[in-house]
Amino acid sequence: MTMMMDRLRSADRRPAPVAADGARGPLLTVDGLAKHYGARIGCTGVGFDLWPGEVLGIVGESGSGKTTLLKAIAGLVAPDAGSIRYDAGAGPVEVRALSEPERRRLMRTDWAFVHQNPRDGLRMGVSAGANVGERLMARGQRHYGRIRGAALDWLARVEIAGARLDDRPSAFSGGMQQRLQIARNLVSEPRLVFMDEPTGGLDVSVQARLLDLIRALVRELGLSAIVVTHDLAVVRLLADRLMVMKDGRVVEAGLTDQVLDDPAHAYTQLLVSSILQV
Amino acid sequence: MSGHENASGAAGAEAYNFAYLDEQTKRMIRRAILKAVAIPGYQVPFASREMPMPYGWGTGGVQVTAACLTAEDRLKVIDQGADDTTNAVSIRKFFERTAGVKTTEETEQATIIQTRHRIPEAPLAEGQIMVFQVPIPEPLRFLEPRETETRKMHALEEYGLMHVKLYEDIxxxxxxxxxxxxPVLVEGRYVMDPSPIPKFDNPKLDDSPALMLFGAGREQRIYALPPHTRVQSLDFEDHPFDRGHWDEDCALCGDAGSYLDEVITDDAGGRIFVCSDTAHCRARRQAGHAGAASAPYEEAGA
Structure with a gap:
């Protein structure tokens, strides 16, 4: 694992994110976001910018509000306060002020959400091809041959054999299900992908291949992504920038290598020192 | 309204109001029907009543029929196209006793036709009402089990999922x-389940001069197609809708264009295909048409 990490890091570390065309602002701007569960804090006072092509990691221990934050940004739970501005190319738009049809359209075209458990993100009752094709059909594609072609193409891109196209996801291994979920989300060519523990529950060799795949896809498609994980190796490989959360608040943020190699906050130091060295 | 009171007296069911349901209930159902007609394909909730028959036997259709019936109506009831199967016979008898209306087996003579699983072969005319018995009104149900979600999908016209089902079929x-x-698309807006009629009957829904009413008793929904509504069957560009066909003609009346039922005739693989619409088949035989297995036509009881 460590060897592979070193190889990947030295070989093709992404350049620091800058707005490619200079003129464009951040893709996503989050400000003062809060979600409370009654008197308890889910997350509070969270703010950051996400630039086009950038991958932001969110780390922290269980219960620190990572997933709540991700779901609040993605609109899966309604935030209590704060603003989320998204720039689809025509200037920033306040997502929370969008009408429900507009928000749902955004969710299934420009955005994508990769769930920790692939069963939450897949339709287990229909074939892999139908899973990948669903977003295309939701956008109005009505040509069976072309939908199937696109599904086949995407299965190849996530390294699933084309012969499995008509198999149901329930016949897939955990790693394949997760890759299928990624294909199903990326087929609509989203600009922003939310990932909640994308490697959770997978063994390390499968994790490593999945991370390789996600890295390649993110770079190839120029995606922006927000990745929530408790696994620091995952963010080390994927994320350009890092936010560390504790008790619903962001305690430290910065470039990934900077945060991990030179943690400033006591909690981050604890987190980094807790990694098992094999 | 008061004209209906005790109209059933002669039929021997004095204790009941005309057509079994009380006037307030019929009023409630009529309101739901009017709303359904105003929004073609939209499922209108209504306070479905317990009927003296089990759910799944057409309690929705019976309530819609009861709300539409007048003393002058002539009722036809079919089940799988046949006038003489259990469901059809018992519902027809129910309205003969509780409403005292005349009944018929001829499609052209009927003003209200309650049906399970078929639309008659004879073309419907202006002024006729078709009442469908619907087990599950929600076309998205088997793909999306949450009612809150399917309602939202209808509201926002998110029908991609319906094509996922058709994709899976192919x-x-x-x-x-x-x-x-x-599944059909009504007036380019609502996706609707046309009740379990064969897809062979789907083209008959499009631009029909008759009023089509759909009642689901257990699920408490009523929906409707007003006359001359545009109804398209969903499909793919490269897999267009096909209503299906048979290689055989009806063995009794020789019709090559009606919906056929397969009838097993022995235990050695023998089978014939006959019209599912019994009234249509009898009318053709009466008119002198004959199929491969038919004896000369005789009136029943002659």
Whole structure:
């Protein structure tokens, strides 16, 4: 694992994110976001910018509000306060002020959400091809041959054999299900992908291949992504920038290598020192 | 309204109001029907009543029929196209006793036709009302189990999921293998389950001069197609809708264009195909048409 990490890091570390065309602002701007569960804090006072092509990691221990934050940004739970501005190319738009049809359209075209458990993100009752094709059909594609072609193409891109196209996801291994979920989300060519523990529950060799795949896809498609994980190796490989959360608040943020190699906050130091060295 | 009171007296069911339901209930159902007619394809909730028959036997259709019936109506009831099967006979008898209306087996003579699983072969005319018995009104139900979510999908016209089902059909069977309850798009807006009629009957829904009412008793929904509504069967560009066909003609009346039932005739693989619409088949035989297995036509009881 460590060897592979070193190889990947030295070989093709992404350049620091800058707005490619200079003129464009951040893709996503989050400000003062809060979600409370009654008197308890889910997350509070969270703010950051996400630039086009950038991958932001969110780390922290269980219960620190990572997933709540991700779901609040993605609109899966309604935030209590704060603003989320998204720039689809025509200037920033306040997502929370969008009408429900507009928000749902955004969710299934420009955005994508990769769930920790692939069963939450897949339709287990229909074939892999139908899973990948669903977003295309939701956008109005009505040509069976072309939908199937696109599904086949995407299965190849996530390294699933084309012969499995008509198999149901329930016949897939955990790693394949997760890759299928990624294909199903990326087929609509989203600009922003939310990932909640994308490697959770997978063994390390499968994790490593999945991370390789996600890295390649993110770079190839120029995606922006927000990745929530408790696994620091995952963010080390994927994320350009890092936010560390504790008790619903962001305690430290910065470039990934900077945060991990030179943690400033006591909690981050604890987190980094807790990694098992094999 | 008061004209209906005790109209059933002669039929021997004095204790009941005309057509079994009380006037307030009929009023409630009529309101739901009017709303359904105003929004073609939209499922209107209504306070479905317990009927003296089990759910699944057409309690929705019976309530819609009861709300539409007048003393002058002539009722036809069919089940799978036949006038003489259990469901059809018992519902027809129910309204003969509780409403005292005249009944008929001829499609052209009927003003209200309650049906389970078929639309008659004879073309419907202006002024006729078709009442469908619907088991599950929600076309998205087997793909999305949450009612809150399916309602939202209808509201926002998010119908991609319906095509996921058709896609799955083609990938498994090589063609769209949905043969009944084939989903339709109504006036370019609502996706609707046409009740479990065979897809063969789907084209009859389009631009029909008759009023089509759909009642689901257990699920408490009423929906409607007003006359001359545009109804398209969903399909793919490269797998267009096909109503299906038979290689055989009706063995009794020789009709090559009606919906056929397969009838097993012995235990050695013998089978014939006959019209599912019994009234249509009898009318053709009466007019002198004959099929491969038919004896000369005789009136029943002659």
């Amino acid at each position: 990938s498994v069977h090589g063609h769209i293998a949905t043969t009944y309850a084939y």
